[in-house]
């Protein structure tokens with residue numbers, strides 16, 4: 001097995017690391033405090049090709065592989081976790097179903113503007129009463145006079161308040177469960193489509209999380225992605241791969257926490273010595289570094305399986321990567337606060353933000369419990 005990154009991947013890592021260090025990190029605390037959407041970050045990432053990193057050049061994408069994608073999200077999240085999820089939700093959740101299941105016309109007209117970052121995209125399956133149970137969708141779409149008419153509400157949608165394009169599930173045939181769902185694309189400005197409640201969150205505060213409301217919203221018949229009845233399959237295909245983005249986000253947050261804890265431990269003195277000379281602190285740092293490295297291998301491996309396109313394989317590894325990296329990020333950011341003592345609990349230092357930001361990675365794109373279900377289902381069918 002080759003654990004070496006390619007020249008191209010190393011260059012991308014350096015570029016993203018520099019951007020995170022020089023542009024994202026210095027602004028991250030302010031964005032966290034103001035809850036303002038980091039447009040300037042997104043613009044720069046668009047210029048670098050990150051907003052369409054794995055999509056082909058014919059649709060203005062950067063044509064890179066999934067390991068590069070994981071590296072980019074990890075480095076970006078090391079500087080600003082909110083920006084990390086904006087990039088991940090856009091690339092993995094919105095662009096992926098459009099690329100794999102959209103018509104050529106939609107790809108040319110819409111994907112090509114999303115890949116450059118000119119437009120931001122969002123993905124909505126969650127509803128107030130359909131979270132982990134995505135098949136419990138109640139939003140509907142009816143075909144009337146050559147148009148789909150959408151009604152219903154999606155909630156907790158990342159990029160919801162800023163997106164020019166939303167892709168969502170809706171019921172097209174009642175009473176047949178997940179087989180009755182279809183997947184649709186809606187452009188901002190379509191009458192009957194609006195942004196509802198804006199969530200006030202524990203972490204990733206600079207990312208936009210909102211409701212999407214459909215009230216007799218008419219869209220062209222061709223805005224269906226895939227075939228009628230394919231909605232649940234498309235959602236699962238999207239989430240299976242998308243999880244590697246959140247795993248990479250969790251990894252980047254944990255690495256940022258270790259960076260800060262290491263620097264602080266060397267600098268802070270108690271009992272006349274640097275706290276890094278105490279074995280208790282050294283052991284925490286050693287455990288943090290070891291867990292981060294283990295997660296990194298798992299995340300890159302999952303991304304590598306995604307390059308093969310073998311979903312049977314990558315589905316399990318992406319779930320494992322997300323499960324382990326998100327719970328690892330929780331443990332690592334917890335220890336980082338411990339190393340900082342009382343200062344770690346205060347906003348003057350960034351580790352309390354890392355702890356808050358890490359927490360969501362155990363919840364969205366499937367909770368840890370759902371990842372365990374996916375992994376167990378894969379194990380039992382082998």
Ligand SMILES: Cc1cc2nc3c(=O)[nH]c(=O)nc-3n(C[C@H](O)[C@H](O)[C@H](O)COP(=O)(O)OP(=O)(O)OC[C@H]3O[C@@H](n4cnc5c(N)ncnc54)[C@H](O)[C@@H]3O)c2cc1C
Nearest residue numbers: 123124125126131132156157158209363364365366367369
């Ligand atoms: C900040 C944020 C951003 C989000 N972004 C998006 C987005 O862009 N698009 C989108 O569609 N959704 C998004 N979500 C929704 C997110 O994916 C859901 O919150 C998540 O899937 C869990 O659903 P729920 O909140 O309804 O919890 P529930 O499904 O009600 O779960 C509650 C608890 O029960 C457990 N549970 C449920 N079912 C089972 C089971 N079968 N076995 C064991 N335990 C179970 C869960 O693990 C959890 O602990 C976002 C959420 C947040 C908070």
